[in-house]
Amino acid sequence: MHSRRTQWLALASLVLLALLVVSGVQPYDRATWLMEVAPVMIALPILWGTYRRFPLTTLLYVFIFIHAAVLMLGGAYTYARVPLGFQLAEWFHLSRNPYDKIGHFFQGLVPALVAREILVRGHFVRGRRMLAFLVVCVVLAISACYEFIEWGAALALGQGADEFLGTQGDPWDTQSDMFLALLGAMTALVFFSGLHARQIRHLEGERPRRA
Numbered sequence: 001m002h003s004r005r006t007q008w009l010a011l012a013s014l015v016l017l018a019l020l021v022v023s024g025v026q027p028y029d030r031a032t033w034l035m036e037v038a039p040v041m042i043a044l045p046i047l048w049g050t051y052r053r054f055p056l057t058t059l060l061y062v063f064i065f066i067h068a069a070v071l072m073l074g075g076a077y078t079y080a081r082v083p084l085g086f087q088l089a090e091w092f093h094l095s096r097n098p099y100d101k102i103g104h105f106f107q108g109l110v111p112a113l114v115a116r117e118i119l120v121r122g123h124f125v126r127g128r129r130m131l132a133f134l135v136v137c138v139v140l141a142i143s144a145c146y147e148f149i150e151w152g153a154a155l156a157l158g159q160g161a162d163e164f165l166g167t168q169g170d171p172w173d174t175q176s177d178m179f180l181a182l183l184g185a186m187t188a189l190v191f192f193s194g195l196h197a198r199q200i201r202h203l204e205g206e207r208p209r210r211a
Contacts, residue, residue, distance in 0.1 A: 005058065006051075009051075009061060012061070012065050013044060013048070015065075016040065016044065016065065016068050016069075016072075017044075019068075019069060019072050020037060020040060020041075020072055022076075023037065023072040023073065023075055023076035024037070024075075024076075027075060027076050027077075028076070028077055028078045028081060029078055032075065032078050033075040033076060034075075035075075035153065036071055036072075036074050036075030036079075037071055037072055037075045039068075039071060040068045040071055040072060043064065043068070047061075047064070054121075055203065056114075056117060057113075057117060057196060057199035057200055057203055058199060059113065059192065059195055059196055059199050060110075060113045060114065060117060060196075063106070063109060063110050063113060064110060066106065067106040067107075067109075067110045070102055070103050070106055071103065073099075074099060074100065074103055079097070079099050079100035079103065080096075080097050080099075080100070081097070082097065082099040084099060085097035085098055085099030085100075085102075100177070101176065101177070101180045104143070104176075104177040104178075104180040104181050104184070105180045105181070105183060105184040105187075106184060107142070107143060107146065107180075107181050107184065108139045108143065108180065108181030108182055108183060108184025108185040108186075108187075108188070109184035109185065109187055109188045110184075110188075111138060111139050111142050111185075112135050112136075112138075112139050112184065112185040112188035112189060113188050113192065113196060115134070115135045115138040115139065116131065116135050116188070116189075116193070116196060117196070117200060119131060119134060119135070120197070120200055121200060121204065128193075132189050135185060135188075135189060136182070136185050136186070136189075139181055139182065139184070139185040140178065140181065140182060140185075142181075143177065143178045143181035143182075144178065146177075147174050147177065147178065150174075
């Protein structure tokens with residue numbers, strides 16, 4: 001394992017921790033912030049805890065960093081109030097703040113690369129078509145489970161869950177969320193599979209073989 005890459009990952013982790021602190025100083029809604037950034041709080045310890053045994057590709061670490069930043073920004077403002085979303089709505093003449101759709105796009109792209117990396121490196125599946133099919137299935141399952149979590153939050157918190165849900169009155173919000181996750185998965189498969197495969201081969205070549 002290259003110490004240089006480890007140093008960059010350590011720096012990226014520190015940056016994420018700093019962003020996490022900043023996002024939590026004065027969030028618009030504390031409960032919403034906690035629910036939105038919970039994946040970051042869970043993922044960072046897991047990534048470092050498994051780094052020596054199962055390090056990920058640099059491509060995947062980069063997209064995890066971006067996804068974490070998207071989550072923390074959404075948590076700080078709530079998705080319906082992120083300034084970038086209002087700017088996008090103005091540029092594309094949209095009737096609502098679309099920032100939550102960016103989050104759901106990455107909710108498809110990042111899990112797609114995670115699933116692909118685990119399936120390829122674990123030799124769980126052969127054939128590119130079956131690999132792509134299973135990756136899409138995993139992404140849609142994760143997206144559906146997240147929608148169940150949002151449903152549960154709505155039932156438990158009532159009107160207090162509005163900031164977390166971020167539906168902004170859209171009756172098709174659940175469907176469009178899952179569609180954006182699907183687009184994220186397809187983007188990962190179409191545009192990044194080649195680079196991802198090369199990085200996996202390089203990473204596996206560097207790791208010592210087990211006796």
